[in-house]
Amino acid sequence: MTGTVVLLGPQRLEPTVRDAVAELGVEGRLALVTAGWEEREDDDGELVEHLEGRAVNLNAWSRMEDVFRRDPELLAGMRARHDRLRELQEVYRERLACTLEAARKLLTRAGDPALLDPEREAAIEDVRRLDAHHLERVHALYAGFDEEWRVGEREAVAQHRAEVRALLDDCGGLCVAGGHVAVLRNRMRALDILGGVGDRPVFAWSAGAMVLSQRIVLFHDSPPQGAGNAEVLEAGLGLCAGVVPLPHASRRLRLDDPTRVGLFARRFAPDACVALDARVRVTWDGARWTPGEAARRLMPDGALADLEAA
């Protein structure tokens, strides 16, 4: 059973998670995942203080470090998987560059819409197909790994899973901070953190929000190197549906470029690409989204619009 999921804008400078927790009337302790911060996982003082001392860090990053120390075989297996995933991502990225470039060229090409529009749609469909193909390949790789390694049955993992489950049993909700999106997803998955959450509310921001969605989309329109092609990384943990969370969208995306905005929105449709900037909040009740103040989504016409309940 899935409870309420609240996706928030970045919390470092303008924290809002305490208000979100209060408005849902969550009582008791709050489990905290800061595994995306990696070795700084325990540097959670400001966040714990903001949460009025109610947070208990599940230490997901350091727990998995302990697993790797005790189970070097599993570590080697995960590293091999990581290498395969990285190579797969590179291959996908090569193909994506050409496919996206073609779509961008057609979207900005002048000419008769009657002639061009079907070609534009087909070009975007090519991108969608490539994204879907990549997700399938990554999923197959994970499935093969799970089948071979049965991570949850390994002694060190099982022990930590049990400890995490016990901590979660004692909490009224879960908070998932941002950081390194792949590290966060992998550690939450390995420790089956969502398996212990049940119908408790979950509050997530930045990479945490990305991890809870159905697919993780990496994005930056103006990187110092490269074309800035948004790319699908892998499936998220799927706690909420129908949204592509875009933390720091105002900083990372050229929201004043209608071609890029429109392509982004059309590529990931029907999911709503939501700009998760500071103070933004959107709430998922298991079936539909309720936008909070300032929640905006990228539109197919290249504009930004208020996110409507859906």
Add this chain to the structure above:
Amino acid sequence: MTLAIQQLERGLQKGPADVDAFLAEHDFPIVEGSKATFAWRGRADAVHLRHWIYGLTSSQPFHRLNGTDLWTLVMDVPPTSRVEYKLEIVRGDRHKLIQDPLNPHLATDPYGANSVVHGEGYVRPDWVEPDPEARPGELLERRWRSDVFGDVRPLTVYLPARFRETRRYPLLLVHDGADYLRFSAFKTVLDNLIHRLEIPPLIAALIQSPDRMTEYADDPRHADFLVQELVPQLESEFPLLDRPDARGLVGASFGAVASLSAAWRHPGFFGNLLLQSGSFVFTDIGEHDRGPVFDKVVDFTNRFRAEPGTPAENVFVTCGQYESMIYYNRSLVPLLQSTGMAVRFVEARDGHNWENWRDRLREGLSWLFPGPLWMVYE
């Protein structure tokens, strides 16, 4: 396009009031398309614009507008250019170099400050300005006793924000480090690029030589100082990644020569080189004409061209199109590429100066040390 100065010349009475109005109505130099109009007002026998653009006569004469005390010069300044200059005021036998009193834009360097004109489209990068959201790193000031050189010299160590002893960091060794800090906003740049995730958190050792023209000119002691003395000591004191691909050398002008020379003398020790406007003067035949201070540089560059080896894995080369070193750097790039190293070469419409080197840091550092931009969302 009719330039503003042409309008003044054509239609007006050219009295003091017209000149007053002209000066009040415009920001100077007036940049219109690819033309820049410089102006100076006062009594003089001649006025010149002194610049360091290679290929142009370094002194460009102003012309006095008939019947006025307004001196003007129209010069090509292509889009995105940065040109540093001074005005030379001639009165009798006296020649006085001054900053342009009508232009508030200054660029500082170890010799003082120059006026600077920005061509159309030049934008001062926002990442060279302090960002209140960026967590600041820390500068540690040290005195370094060098056995190689037998003296004590300053060393500044940059530690990134949220530095942790339990993490291991890449290392940048920066020649003329104090100048990079002062004139190229190096600390601000590192703070911002790390904050933006465009480079990873790293440690930088900023060195300063008391005799750079000797020590940076392929002095074997300098290479030994870096490899046998400085890096081992830094590795014992700070949590550094002990891998060539996590080490980089940065240098401009003679500092770039020192960087390439050190990497060449110790191939494979440094994985990454950022060479800015390197003074890589060489000769194909005969003697060079750069003066004795370049003797060792020319000797090194000629030897390097004969046997480049593979000094590093990645080399980022930058140079200004308006400096004499552009010829040598353009010539060097194919040779670097032929060694199998990954080479990136960037030219800019700028000169041999610290703001040119500053403006190229983002592209160079993020290429040599890519940050976790795509994977981290905080």
